[in-house]
Amino acid sequence: MKFASRILTLAFPCVLLGTLATPPLPAQDTSQPNQTQQDQSQQGQEKADKDKKKKKGGGFFGGLKAISGSSSEQQEATRTAGSKTVGEGAQIGDAQPTAADRQAVSAMESYSVAAPEIKKFQDDGKLKPKQ
Amino acid sequence: MKKQMLRAGWFWGVRILAVLALLGTARGARAQFGNILKKATEKAQTVQKAMAPMTVQEERDVGREVAAKAVAFFHLYKDDALTRYVNLVGHTVAAQSERQDITYHFAVLDSDNINAFSAPGGYVFITRAALALCEDESELAGVLAHEVGHIAGKHVLKIVERDKALRTGMGEAKAYTPGSAYVQKMSKGILVKIIDQGLAPGDEFDADQRGIKYAHAAGYPADGLARFLTKLDQATEQGGQSFWTRTHPPVADRNARVGQTISAQHWEDTDRPKLADRFAIETKALKEKKA
Numbered sequence: 001m002k003f004a005s006r007i008l009t010l011a012f013p014c015v016l017l018g019t020l021a022t023p024p025l026p027a028q029d030t031s032q033p034n035q036t037q038q039d040q041s042q043q044g045q046e047k048a049d050k051d052k053k054k055k056k057g058g059g060f061f062g063g064l065k066a067i068s069g070s071s072s073e074q075q076e077a078t079r080t081a082g083s084k085t086v087g088e089g090a091q092i093g094d095a096q097p098t099a100a101d102r103q104a105v106s107a108m109e110s111y112s113v114a115a116p117e118i119k120k121f122q123d124d125g126k127l128k129p130k131q
Numbered sequence: 132m133k134k135q136m137l138r139a140g141w142f143w144g145v146r147i148l149a150v151l152a153l154l155g156t157a158r159g160a161r162a163q164f165g166n167i168l169k170k171a172t173e174k175a176q177t178v179q180k181a182m183a184p185m186t187v188q189e190e191r192d193v194g195r196e197v198a199a200k201a202v203a204f205f206h207l208y209k210d211d212a213l214t215r216y217v218n219l220v221g222h223t224v225a226a227q228s229e230r231q232d233i234t235y236h237f238a239v240l241d242s243d244n245i246n247a248f249s250a251p252g253g254y255v256f257i258t259r260a261a262l263a264l265c266e267d268e269s270e271l272a273g274v275l276a277h278e279v280g281h282i283a284g285k286h287v288l289k290i291v292e293r294d295k296a297l298r299t300g301m302g303e304a305k306a307y308t309p310g311s312a313y314v315q316k317m318s319k320g321i322l323v324k325i326i327d328q329g330l331a332p333g334d335e336f337d338a339d340q341r342g343i344k345y346a347h348a349a350g351y352p353a354d355g356l357a358r359f360l361t362k363l364d365q366a367t368e369q370g371g372q373s374f375w376t377r378t379h380p381p382v383a384d385r386n387a388r389v390g391q392t393i394s395a396q397h398w399e400d401t402d403r404p405k406l407a408d409r410f411a412i413e414t415k416a417l418k419e420k421k422a
Contacts, residue, residue, distance in 0.1 A: 088244075088326055089322040089325065090327060092200050092201060092204040092322045092326065093318065093319025093322040094319065095201075095203040097199035097200060097202065101203040104202050105198045105199045108236050108238045109195075111214070113218050117219070118219060118222055118223060121219045122223060122349075122350065125268065125350075125404055126350075127350030129226065129348065129350045
């Protein structure tokens with residue numbers, strides 16, 4: 001009896017370790033409440049991150065906020081270049097391209113100059129580019 | 132005896148139940164552990180994707196949006212012959228760039244501001260006023276080569292990639308598709324950066340160094356950019372508008388570094404063509420229109 005009891009005592013940790021070491025089971029119902037809990041905590045984390053980001057201004061382009069406000073950079077630009085051109089980049093960035101504008105960009109992309117034409121252009125100008 | 136057997140039965144029953152309970156708990160714990168592991172793997176994959184360099188296609192998508200906004204704001208200068216000429220000069224210097232995995236596109240913007248800028252993906256713009264300020268083709272080549280240098284040095288692209296990595300936590304970078312709110316925001320950010328805030332001085336110096344190298348390798352005199360910058364400095368002192376003088380390092384510093392490189396590399400060839408005559412012919416209509 002004592003022998004069996006010892007065997008059993010030794011067997012507990014072995015069984016426990018063996019169970020954990022085997023590959024995970026397919027989707028289990030028991031994991032569902034845990035999943036929901038994780039999702040909730042993840043959502044909470046994302047919200048906290050968002051709030052944090054909002055406070056900081058966010059990313060490397062956080063300067064976007066400063067354009068409409070009165071950052072020191074903008075004040076400096078105003079001093080050096082006059083208010084006329086300040087924030088022009090932001091204005092351009094706010095531009096809403098029309099279908100015609102996008103078509104113009106497509107035309108710019110598809111615009112090509114053939115290699116023989118470039119060669120002739122270089123020869124005419126007596127340019128000797130490195131090959 | 133019977134009592135002893137009964138007690139042993141109870142004893143074993145309790146033990147078997149304990150084993151079963153332990154097994155159940157272990158399975159639950161393992162399932163939960165697996166779930167956490169799965170989530171962590173997914174998160175790591177997202178971060179890895181965000182930290183990875185942008186593909187050429189992604190770069191082009193952002194650059195296209197920047198280009199569309201620039202075109203919407205300024206409008207292209209409609210002169211087919213001039214556009215062709217700028218493309219010929221542009222492709223001549225761009226062919227010397229280390230970066231040949233993208234196609235370079237050149238266009239003239241209808242603006243009185245003396246500027247040139249580039250966007251990721253190979254888009255290079257020069258304004259009508261900047262073209263009018265050039266006196267010969269080697270100066271135009273110097274300006275375009277400087278912009279090609281920004282693209283080859285991935286100066287804006289690196290900022291975009293860092294921004295993308297930072298924004299991953301917000302899930303914004305997932306919406307990295309053409310026309311998405313994220314790309315819209317990013318393209319505006321690029322324009323604010325290059326036009327209102329300026330790139331890091333180191334990036335400007337690097338673009339200068341690359342630019343003079345490309346121009347020289349293309350067969351032009353290496354000092355075309357320096358000559359243009361000197362004129363730009365004078366023009367803005369006389370009231371000309373340019374974000375180049377506002378956001379770029381001082382012209383004296385830039386030209387000093389350019390001069391050092393030209394001297395060190397023995398690039399002071401005086402017999403190289405500046406092509407002032409050809410430039411005058413090609414820009415005649417533009418200059419007449421301005422006058």
